[in-house]
Amino acid sequence: MATQALAEDAVRERLRELPGWSLGEDGISRAYRLGSHFAATAMVVHIAQLQEELNHHSELTLGYNTVSLTVSTHDAGGAVTEKDIELARRVEAAAPGHGAN
Numbered sequence: 853m854a855t856q857a858l859a860e861d862a863v864r865e866r867l868r869e870l871p872g873w874s875l876g877e878d879g880i881s882r883a884y885r886l887g888s889h890f891a892a893t894a895m896v897v898h899i900a901q902l903q904e905e906l907n908h909h910s911e912l913t914l915g916y917n918t919v920s921l922t923v924s925t926h927d928a929g930g931a932v933t934e935k936d937i938e939l940a941r942r943v944e945a946a947a948p949g950h951g952a953n
């Protein structure tokens with residue numbers, strides 16, 4: 853998958869299909885709220901699996917009942933690339949199964 857930096861407007865266009873995701877200085881980010889600490893922990897494990905499958909890894913934070921992630925592409929100097937968008941899409945697809953919102 854391409855690791856060329858996406859222009860800001862291209863990132864924002866893709867984020868239109870990813871409600872809850874935002875663009876910041878460190879990449880694209882999303883925070884999820886779960887029904888319990890255990891549910892949040894289980895989602896973190898699932899995200900780790902998705903990241904390993906994609907070989908693309910976020911900064912992933914587990915709170916009491918929240919999971920937050922921020923991702924950019926190190927190999928592109930911290931820019932946002934299609935790999936970041938693809939990880940976001942895969943996490944979004946997994947979120948409903950965890951009761952995350």
Ligand SMILES: C[C@H](O)[C@H](O)[C@H]1CNC2=NC(N)=NC(=O)C2=N1
Pocket residue numbers: 907908909910923924925926927928
């Ligand atoms: C060697 C390994 O494939 C690379 O370091 C991968 C690992 N995970 C990664 N994750 C992210 N976010 N960006 C990268 O450029 C990246 N590169």
